[in-house]
Amino acid sequence: MRNILIIGCGLLGSSLLRRIHKKKIANKIFIYEKSSSNKSKIRKLKLPGIIIKDLDQAIKNSDLIILCAPMSEYKNLILKMNKSLSNKNIITDIGSSKLESSKVIKNFLKKGIVWTQGHPIAGSEVSGPENGKQDIFENKWCVLIKEKNTKKKHLNLLSNFWKKMGSKIVVMTAEKHDKIFSMTSHLPHLIAYNLVKSAQDFERIQNYDLIKYSAGGLRDFSRIAASNEIMWRDIFFNNKKNISKVIDLFIKNLNLFKKDINSKNNRSIIKKLTQTKKVRSKIIKLKQDIAKPDFGRN
Amino acid sequence: MRNILIIGCGLLGSSLLRRIHKKKIANKIFIYEKSSSNKSKIRKLKLPGIIIKDLDQAIKNSDLIILCAPMSEYKNLILKMNKSLSNKNIITDIGSSKLESSKVIKNFLKKGIVWTQGHPIAGSEVSGPENGKQDIFENKWCVLIKEKNTKKKHLNLLSNFWKKMGSKIVVMTAEKHDKIFSMTSHLPHLIAYNLVKSAQDFERIQNYDLIKYSAGGLRDFSRIAASNEIMWRDIFFNNKKNISKVIDLFIKNLNLFKKDINSKNNRSIIKKLTQTKKVRSKIIKLKQDIAKPDFGRN
Numbered sequence: 001m002r003n004i005l006i007i008g009c010g011l012l013g014s015s016l017l018r019r020i021h022k023k024k025i026a027n028k029i030f031i032y033e034k035s036s037s038n039k040s041k042i043r044k045l046k047l048p049g050i051i052i053k054d055l056d057q058a059i060k061n062s063d064l065i066i067l068c069a070p071m072s073e074y075k076n077l078i079l080k081m082n083k084s085l086s087n088k089n090i091i092t093d094i095g096s097s098k099l100e101s102s103k104v105i106k107n108f109l110k111k112g113i114v115w116t117q118g119h120p121i122a123g124s125e126v127s128g129p130e131n132g133k134q135d136i137f138e139n140k141w142c143v144l145i146k147e148k149n150t151k152k153k154h155l156n157l158l159s160n161f162w163k164k165m166g167s168k169i170v171v172m173t174a175e176k177h178d179k180i181f182s183m184t185s186h187l188p189h190l191i192a193y194n195l196v197k198s199a200q201d202f203e204r205i206q207n208y209d210l211i212k213y214s215a216g217g218l219r220d221f222s223r224i225a226a227s228n229e230i231m232w233r234d235i236f237f238n239n240k241k242n243i244s245k246v247i248d249l250f251i252k253n254l255n256l257f258k259k260d261i262n263s264k265n266n267r268s269i270i271k272k273l274t275q276t277k278k279v280r281s282k283i284i285k286l287k288q289d290i291a292k293p294d295f296g297r298n
Numbered sequence: 299m300r301n302i303l304i305i306g307c308g309l310l311g312s313s314l315l316r317r318i319h320k321k322k323i324a325n326k327i328f329i330y331e332k333s334s335s336n337k338s339k340i341r342k343l344k345l346p347g348i349i350i351k352d353l354d355q356a357i358k359n360s361d362l363i364i365l366c367a368p369m370s371e372y373k374n375l376i377l378k379m380n381k382s383l384s385n386k387n388i389i390t391d392i393g394s395s396k397l398e399s400s401k402v403i404k405n406f407l408k409k410g411i412v413w414t415q416g417h418p419i420a421g422s423e424v425s426g427p428e429n430g431k432q433d434i435f436e437n438k439w440c441v442l443i444k445e446k447n448t449k450k451k452h453l454n455l456l457s458n459f460w461k462k463m464g465s466k467i468v469v470m471t472a473e474k475h476d477k478i479f480s481m482t483s484h485l486p487h488l489i490a491y492n493l494v495k496s497a498q499d500f501e502r503i504q505n506y507d508l509i510k511y512s513a514g515g516l517r518d519f520s521r522i523a524a525s526n527e528i529m530w531r532d533i534f535f536n537n538k539k540n541i542s543k544v545i546d547l548f549i550k551n552l553n554l555f556k557k558d559i560n561s562k563n564n565r566s567i568i569k570k571l572t573q574t575k576k577v578r579s580k581i582i583k584l585k586q587d588i589a590k591p592d593f594g595r596n
Contacts, residue, residue: 003396006555032337048318077550096514098464115425121513122513124516124591124592125526125578125591125592126591131411131591137355139354140327141475141510141513152321152525162401166396168445169397179504179506180506180508180511181511181514183496183497183500183501183508183513184497184509184512184514184515184516185507185511185514185515185516187496187515187516188495188514188515188518188519189498189515190311190552190555191489191493191552193385193485193570193574194548194552194555195485195548196545196574196577197484197551197573197574198485198548198551199556199577200574200577201547201551201575202481202544203481206476208478209482209575209587210475210478210482211482211501211580211581211584212584212589213419213439213479213482213483214434214482214584214586214587215419215420215438215587216419216421216437216479216482216483216486217482217483217484217485217486217487217490217522218481218482218483218581219523219586219587220486220490220518220519220521221381221486221489221518222577222587223518223573223580223587223592224515224518224594225438225574225577226574226575226577226578226579227571229568229571229572229575232568232571232584233564233568234568236559237562237567240559240560240562243557244560245558246496246500247552247555247556249496249499249555250492250493250496251552252551253492253495253496254489254545254548254549255500255543255549257488257491257492257495257543258541261534261535262440262538264535264538266531268525269531269534269535270531272491272495272524273527273531274527275531276491276494276520276523276524277301277523277524277527278523279494279498279512279520279523279524280423280521280523281499281524282509283509283516283517283520286509286510286512286522288509288510288513288517288582289517289520289521289595290416290513291511292351292595293422293423293429293522294422294521295594296424296594296595297587297588297593297594297595298378
């Protein structure tokens with residue numbers, strides 16, 4: 001890879017920046033960042049790369065372009081980029097939902113240009129370039145999206161790129177991606193936000209000071225309920241059909257759970273509470289979480 | 299304190315054992331444990347204390363008796379203990395719900411004996427004496443329950459005891475306790491169990507292998523969904539009225555959330571996602587969780 005352009009340099013953009021620099025993968029790294037606050041942070045932190053103003057020039061000089069901006073910015077950015085894009089550019093992104101963005105790309109990207117979508121399963125409740133880490137993608141999955149017009153060459157190139165970032169690669173369609181992550185990521189975040197919101201409501205209704213007793217379980221949920229609001233709004237809106245379906249499944253199960261509790265259905269409850277336990281062991285075995293109790297935090 | 303009797307020596311019982319021994323609070327520590335597997339673990343680990351068979355003798359020789367057994371065992375244990383209990387014993391427990399156990403205590407405990415309920419807000423997804431830690435109560439709340447017949451002397455004594463365990467003390471009624479913890483602990487656990495169950499259902503329906511993509515959020519929930527099934531069945535059954543009410547509040551909010559997503563109600567969603575964020579900062583400020591992103595696990 002000669003030159004790489006990172007568009008949007010927040011948590012993940014700056015993590016890529018750090019990793020690309022560390023692994024000496026690029027000749028030059030260009031950074032296009034809208035937020036002046038982020039730009040000054042990048043300068044203060046003395047992060048590698050060149051902050052550019054002239055997007056057209058940077059596109060023309062880049063082999064690989066990685067969009068790390070919020071998904072709600074894709075349309076505007078594509079319209080800005082179109083003029084300078086050519087077949088020489090490999091274009092990808094890191095957005096957390098795929099089908100809706102693939103439509104935006106189809107509708108607005110200049111004809112003849114191919115965009116290969118990606119989604120590294122990495123993140124944190126904190127955001128901004130000050131929180132990026134070069135090893136954030138280490139041993140994490142990176143999903144690459146294969147569509148009708150996907151070029152095998154691009155897929156191979158991106159696959160190699162993400163391996164250098166530390167990721168394990170899996171290729172799937174946008175449809176399958178959005179279904180899987182509606183359950184493993186989008187619903188958990190929505191549930192966490194909703195639980196914290198319900199605790200706030202309850203605190204107000206009961207006039208209790210209850211957040212201070214959050215160590216019994218609530219604190220776990222508060223972590224992902226502290227995630228970036230723009231990113232999560234975009235995900236919830238973009239993947240609303242799949243998310244609605246898993247919300248319905250979740251509510252159906254929750255009502256059954258409530259019924260079992262109220263009728264003291266011992267057999268059904270014990271079955272539920274033992275079967276879910278197996279998932280934790282599986283997750284640890286698959287190295288998707290650390291084995292230490294309590295996330296090793298105490 | 300002269301002698302202390304711990305009834306039930308799992309995660310928390312063995313944590314008390316370790317701490318009492320470390321702080322040299324007792325002359326003798328007696329352990330009454332039903333499970334032969336736990337007893338052999340305690341022996342292998344060379345934990346302090348004397349494993350006893352004769353409960354009556356141990357009760358007569360103990361100043362403080364701490365019930366650390368599952369709440370569903372309370373009735374049987376009380377009936378066993380009654381014969382030897384006297385006014386000289388200070389009796390407490392560590393159960394996670396309080397109103398239902400207070401009824402069991404009222405109904406079955408020998409007249410004239412006072413039992414002061416307690417609940418240290420500490421635990422883990424792992425159980426058993428091999429996972430106990432002497433510092434598990436450090437800086438955690440311990441709730442002591444005050445009822446009409448509570449003796450001030452007992453409350454003071456238990457308050458001092460739990461301070462030596464590392465806890466911060468708060469006194470409240472069983473009713474208030476059960477309401478607060480239905481929201482901060484019981485609902486989060488039930489939601490976590492229900493989310494993991496829904497993910498399992500979804501995996502089966504869709505025929506996807508999705509647990510391996512759990513790092514996007516699901517893995518956080520899998521931790522508390524791996525908690526001890528007997529303990530949590532007892533909590534869900536004992537506090538079912540309060541839990542049902544918070545389930546209803548949660549479902550009401552979840553349906554509103556779904557509606558906002560489907561109608562792309564930007565203002566309402568952004569309000570939700572920013573207000574819940576504040577709770578995380580509050581929890582960290584109150585030292586109910588560590589400040590490091592991602593629980594410091596990566």
